[in-house]
């Protein structure tokens with residue numbers, strides 16, 4: 001397994017380009033299964049999660065060409081309606097194939113995703129949505145079996161906001177007979193981008209960026225071509241890299257509006273920004289001030305930036321509190337950050353962080369994707385050497401992060417395992 005060795009304390013400078021958004025691309029790849037023919041996606045980064053989804057689609061029978069940053073998905077010969085355990089257990093987003101397979105073939109068999117490092121993560125809302133659209137669900141031998149003669153439009157009211165369940169419901173409803181209403185839908189930018197792609201395929205979805213989506217089912221769809229939106233979590237991680245290393249770096253090719261809440265919170269810590277339509281220049285604070293956050297669905301603070309923001313708060317002048325209401329167990333990074341001399345205490349789903357004057361390098365272990373990003377940020381700010389093992393987690397969601405950081409002047413090396 002590869003490791004990162006970071007010699008911290010360097011000032012960063014210059015620009016970093018943000019890649020396409022993993023969490024927007026994964027459901028769009030699955031949506032390509034909805035029709036025969038070749039869909040084309042641009043601005044697709046070479047991430048392990050994306051390669052894994054490509055693998056899932058190939059198992060189903062799609063043909064995938066991935067050259068440079070363009071991915072072509074030809075689902076003409078897709079026919080095997082199954083996402084097996086070996087794949088779903090490695091990436092739970094594989095469940096995204098359920099909606100499209102049900103809609104196109106009337107059947108889907110998807111391994112029940114197990115728990116993961118950030119908690120139990122149930123799929124009941126995905127199943128509830130499929131049932132509301134006239135699918136029969138049974139669970140056998142660790143697999144969800146979904147079947148229907150024909151999906152029919154229905155009303156789906158989610159008791160809590162779920163990005164994944166909203167995406168799956170959309171991908172099933174577009175080919176259902178009649179009209180579907182989704183209430184309390186997720187309004188994350190990744191859902192907006194899926195709606196754009198489905199509408200380009202010939203779907204009829206109204207209500208983008210609102211929590212009430214209206215879908216008029218159509219008889220068939222056709223392939224589409226679209227450029228993927230920039231990754232707001234990668235952009236946010238680099239903004240925090242500027243703040244934690246007190247470096248005036250510029251984050252390019254991003255959508256500042258997608259991380260408005262992060263920028264507002266960072267302003268409370270003393271940071272300033274120069275913002276253009278697609279770039280953010282960080283003007284870092286000399287002294288980092290403490291502030292509290294609570295993760296919530298978009299447009300409030302994203303759980304996917306909680307760990308990185310927590311790393312910043314370890315160096316604040318005072319005490320801050322960070323609560324995760326989306327994934328209450330998503331705090332595996334806390335023990336690792338404490339190994340770097342941070343002072344963090346946990347109480348249920350909230351961390352109290354007493355800011356320290358400096359972090360000091362140590363050997364730590366990445367436990368999940370965003371936790372790894374938090375350790376990299378802390379390592380950049382810590383004095384001395386930080387070694388981060390199990391960085392395969394970070395390769396799932398950040399494209400060549402060490403190369404991007406090196407270009408900014410960081411001293412970071414990948415040691416091949």
Ligand code: UD1
Nearest residue numbers: 023093121122123124125126161162163164165303304326
């Ligand atoms: C997606 C993102 C993930 C992000 C999360 C929240 C992808 C591939 N992953 O995950 O990076 O952290 O959104 O923004 O896009 N829930 C249920 N039942 C369900 C589904 C979800 O109770 O059937 C709960 C979850 O446990 C969680 C909350 O709903 O507490 C939100 O989860 P959800 O939005 O579904 O997350 P994912 O789509 O899995």
